[in-house]
């Protein structure tokens with residue numbers, strides 16, 4: 120098949136199909152995208168110089184009209200004989216472009232509406248937040264260029280390929296399909312040619328061109344649909360770390376998105392997430408403990424007035440106040456948190472208990488001692504640890520969440536032993552006469568007298 124045979128169908132088809140304007144617009148775009156040198160002729164009509172290496176491939180044609188459609192009309196009306204010599208018609212353009220693809224060359228372009236610098240995006244990022252007493256800044260940022268492939272071809276829309284239509288087919292560089300919604304959101308319908316690809320030179324380019332060539336034929340069911348041009352469409356993807364700084368304290372928030380989504384408002388920067396409460400908000404504050412959090416997570420300690428993240432507070436079981444956890448301690452009898460200031464020291468066992476667990480100075484545990492025999496496993500463990508206590512024969516016992524309270528009696532006196540339930544370490548020792556209701560704590564330095572044989 121000679122060149123004329125190949126070109127004829129296009130010439131016929133393009134003269135009849137309604138999409139010829141679209142095709143001409145595309146060819147004009149190709150002229151810009153390929154970046155060839157532009158030279159005006161004597162009538163000031165722009166021509167593109169075909170690179171020397173490609174001239175042989177296209178039968179020595181040296182230049183081609185930068186504006187395919189209008190050039191033909193202009194040449195034809197101005198000088199009919201010139202048309203035959205140098206008419207840079209659409210078929211010639213198509214032939215040249217096919218050679219461009221065949222030699223593994225591609226055009227590079229980017230969505231016309233996409234931002235080109237981080238600077239354009241920072242207002243969108245920062246305006247989302249209110250930072251009390253501080254500011255938000257970029258703690259790290261990159262605007263990555265991710266390539267998509269656009270294979271453009273002429274596809275027959277009738278059986279004889281007399282009617283041709285321009286189609287663009289997008290894939291990833293490894294030939295995977297791209298969601299139409301994603302393509303829409305990236306605005307790849309309007310592309311600006313790039314003189315240089317953002318990554319130079321992409322060594323994978325020949326394989327990308329091959330991928331585009333193969334995918335177009337598969338996608339269109341037109342096995343003769345050879346691409347006119349493979350365009351690498353570079354789409355900007357933002358990866359950044361927003362850093363909030365208040366009073367010398369910093370907290371980071373990672374964020375990533377297609378740059379166009381951020382510009383177009385399809386996505387907004389994420390809310391700051393308080394690491395302690397999980398609460399999310401765009402209102403970032405510093406609490407009185409120096410923790411960066413969100414305003415909604417702040418609560419006030421009703422005892423000290425400190426403003427802290429709400430998880431730093433708990434409720435006192437006695438006063439009902441929300442106070443700093445550090446001011447609270449669990450009552451060994453009730454297990455509930457109680458403000459340390461409000462706890463009562465049991466006159467019997469010496470444990471600090473909630474007022475709720477105390478009556479007339481004695482804790483609930485000490486008021487509910489019950490008799491046990493020596494084979495009670497708790498008593499047995501204590502007697503094994505402190506053998507001298509075996510000289511006592513009558514025992515009563517009670518327990519709290521943390522301690523065992525043991526009371527021994529003899530004919531003349533009584534002994535109270537409080538031990539840690541886990542370690543069996545002695546916590547308190549007191550003695551009393553059999554008739555007295557009061558207990559006298561035994562100083563720690565005298566405990567050996569009762570414990571060591």
Ligand SMILES: [Zn+2]
Nearest residue numbers: 465468482485
């Ligand atoms: Zn007690």
